[in-house]
Amino acid sequence: MPKLKIKSLHHRKSLLAKAENQLEHLSNGVFKTGELPTFQAKIANSGYEKLKPKKLEILQINLGYMCNQVCSHCHVDAGPDRQEIMTKETMIDCLNVIKNSGAHTLDLTGGAPEMNPNFRWFVEEAAKVGIKDFIVRSNLTIIRANKKYYDLPEFFKKHNIHVVSSLPHWTRGKTDKQRGEGVFNKSIEALKSLNNIGYGMPESNLKLDLVYNPSGAFMPSNQSDLERDFKQALKEDFDIHFHHLMAITNLPISRFLDFLIASDNYEDYMTTLVEAYNPLAVENVMCRNTLSVSWDGWLYDCDFNQMLCMKVDSSSNHIKNFDEAALENRNIKISQHCYGCTAGAGSSCQGTTV
Amino acid sequence: MNNSYYDPKDLKKFGSITEFQKELGDKFFDYYTSVFEEGNLTAREKSLIALAVAHTEQCPYCIDAYTQDGLQRGVTREEMMEAVHVGAAIKSGAALVHSTMMMKKVNKLDG
Numbered sequence: 066m067p068k069l070k071i072k073s074l075h076h077r078k079s080l081l082a083k084a085e086n087q088l089e090h091l092s093n094g095v096f097k098t099g100e101l102p103t104f105q106a107k108i109a110n111s112g113y114e115k116l117k118p119k120k121l122e123i124l125q126i127n128l129g130y131m132c133n134q135v136c137s138h139c140h141v142d143a144g145p146d147r148q149e150i151m152t153k154e155t156m157i158d159c160l161n162v163i164k165n166s167g168a169h170t171l172d173l174t175g176g177a178p179e180m181n182p183n184f185r186w187f188v189e190e191a192a193k194v195g196i197k198d199f200i201v202r203s204n205l206t207i208i209r210a211n212k213k214y215y216d217l218p219e220f221f222k223k224h225n226i227h228v229v230s231s232l233p234h235w236t237r238g239k240t241d242k243q244r245g246e247g248v249f250n251k252s253i254e255a256l257k258s259l260n261n262i263g264y265g266m267p268e269s270n271l272k273l274d275l276v277y278n279p280s281g282a283f284m285p286s287n288q289s290d291l292e293r294d295f296k297q298a299l300k301e302d303f304d305i306h307f308h309h310l311m312a313i314t315n316l317p318i319s320r321f322l323d324f325l326i327a328s329d330n331y332e333d334y335m336t337t338l339v340e341a342y343n344p345l346a347v348e349n350v351m352c353r354n355t356l357s358v359s360w361d362g363w364l365y366d367c368d369f370n371q372m373l374c375m376k377v378d379s380s381s382n383h384i385k386n387f388d389e390a391a392l393e394n395r396n397i398k399i400s401q402h403c404y405g406c407t408a409g410a411g412s413s414c415q416g417t418t419v
Numbered sequence: 420m421n422n423s424y425y426d427p428k429d430l431k432k433f434g435s436i437t438e439f440q441k442e443l444g445d446k447f448f449d450y451y452t453s454v455f456e457e458g459n460l461t462a463r464e465k466s467l468i469a470l471a472v473a474h475t476e477q478c479p480y481c482i483d484a485y486t487q488d489g490l491q492r493g494v495t496r497e498e499m500m501e502a503v504h505v506g507a508a509i510k511s512g513a514a515l516v517h518s519t520m521m522m523k524k525v526n527k528l529d530g
Contacts, residue, residue: 236495279491286491286502290462340431 071135071245073144074320081323082142084374091401095332101339111344116397118351119365121389123355124415125172125368126159127151130360133210136231136244138278138321140372143176150180151360156187158362158384161233163194166389168356172414174202174340174368179214192224201228202276205255206248218259227272228264229311230256233280237296243280256305260364263290265307274309276416282293282330285312288417311416314338316369316405338404346411349418352397358384366397368414373402430480463492470499471506 076307079211081087082387095101129150132143151159171191178184178201192199193321195279201221208217221228232252256273259265275295279285279330292310299305315321317334325331352366356377362384365371379395381388411418437444455465466488473481489499 234493234495238497239493239495277493281490283487283490285453286488286493287462290457291493 069183071137071320073139073142073146074133074323075142076144078321081326083197084372085317088373088375088400089324090147090209090322090326095335096401101335104399104401104407107339107342107404108344108347108399108407111347111348114406116347116399117394118395118397119353121168121251121354121356122395123170123172123415124163124166124168124358125174125355126358127174127360127368127371128178128184128187130176131180132176133180133203133207134177134245136298136320138243138280138315138324140316140319140321140369141176142319142372143347145206147176149360150182151362152187153183155360155362155384156183158387159358160187160190160194162384162387163191163196168195170200171196171198171258172200172202172355174414177204177207177280177389179217180191181206185220188220188224192226198227199225200229202231203255205252206244208255208258209251211294218255218262218264218396221259222262222264222271225271227274227419228259229300231276231278232256232276232295235295235302239280253303253305256299260306263264265305267306273307275307276313278313278315282325282328282334284314284341285412287354288410289313290368291413309416312410312412312414313317313414313415314405314408314412316402316412318369318402335401335404338408341408342404343407343409343411343419345419346407346409349411349413350403350404350406351413351415351418355414364392367406369402369405370398373400375400397413425479427483429477430483433480463494466492467498467502469496471502474503475506475510 079399081090096103102110102322127141130141130143130147131145131150132141132147133145135144148176173188175181181187188201203217209215216258230243230252232240234240240252241247256265261275262270262271264271272310277285277291277295285291288310291312295310296307299307315326317331319336321332325334352370355367355370357365357368359365359371363371364377364379364382364384364387366377376382377392377395379392381391382388406412406418434448437448455462455469466485469481470485470489473485486499
């Protein structure tokens with residue numbers, strides 16, 4: 066396991082461990098004084114009085130906040146100390162929804178979803194439904210963390226899982242700075258083991274995509290330029306292949322918000338996001354075609370709203386009373402963190418949106 | 420009242436130089452945009468050149484802008500510092516190579 070330097074906000078008993086304190090911070094300061102427009106005012110100016118969903122396409126399920134890593138900017142505040150784990154009972158409720166929903170993509174995330182003791186059972190059962198794109202967000206190091214995970218690549222292959230993994234940079238220094246000491250070398254080992262069975266190889270149907278998010282208080286550059294640089298460096302240095310790079314903007318919540326405040330970057334970063342606001346990105350923002358399910362079965366407009374405890378504004382707000390038609394009529398909940406998804410080329414769990 | 424010649428907020432007002440001379444300002448920004456597009460050099464390589472020149476020109480606005488631009492493009496701190504050393508080496512080399520003029524003059528006047 067990587068040497069852990071960072072502790073979760075929960076472990077530190079930080080005020081920002083509580084979602085209401087984060088939301089308060091996002092509503093005060095420059096947004097309260099009017100120096101910057103609220104997200105509500107900004108989208109209203111672009112013709113969106115309310116943000117409404119389109120047809121549900123992606124069901125993203127969080128299997129728990131436990132993780133073998135403690136990354137500096139984790140929006141989940143995940144770590145080994147987090148005990149929130151989805152039970153088998155909730156997984157059964159999720160399976161019932163997966164069978165009946167119109168979503169074409171199932172996206173499992175965490176924490177490290179593989180650390181849920183019922184992860185493999187759930188994947189096996191969900192794979193039987195025959196969903197078009199079945200994603201597991203694997204942090205890579207979990208594959209090398211313990212012998213019991215060594216066969217994960219084969220398990221993923223057996224169920225035709227689309228593997229999506231974070232790698233913040235093609236150099237050890239920048240990756241370890243963000244994700245913990247030793248993470249880069251373990252990630253490279255894991256990528257090699259995935260490549261060895263066909264994942265990420267040119268022309269292979271076994272999909273392996275990487276996620277890039279900036280290491281500090283700045284936005285990502287052009288996604289295709291970054292993909293080219295990642296591909297070139299990983300191929301030259303390690304003979305590693307992958308398919309696509311998804312560039313994600315850091316949203317000002319949880320540990321990244323804590324970093325922004327502590328480093329005196331908060332106002333400048335929010336100004337950057339507001340100035341980079343792109344109305345075209347609002348059209349394709351992921352909360353309009355995605356639903357996020359928490360480890361305890363509650364429904365959210367997105368993974369970020371989940372971490373801010375902003376449950377969907379609908380009578381159907383839990384996996385037990387999932388009603389797709391009712392959910393399509395809801396108003397999406399927003400706050401200033403949403404600027405992260407509408408800046409520049411847009412940002413989502415699938416990368417840029419414009 | 421701000422009594423400094425340089426204000427970081429002025430960087431964002433760069434585009435407003437067209438207010439006093441639109442035609443030339445527009446021509447400059449068209450040229451500037453074209454220069455930094457992908458060409459035979461990548462935009463990343465151009466960003467590093469700009470960072471080095473920003474230092475030799477000692478332009479705080481440019482250092483601010485191209486440090487941020489480099490980070491966004493995944494440029495490492497080591498790469499940035501190497502680029503600055505290239506600029507510094509040319510700057511110091513340019514000073515030192517002029518010493519041949521001094522040497523020539525000394526040799527002529529003083530044997």
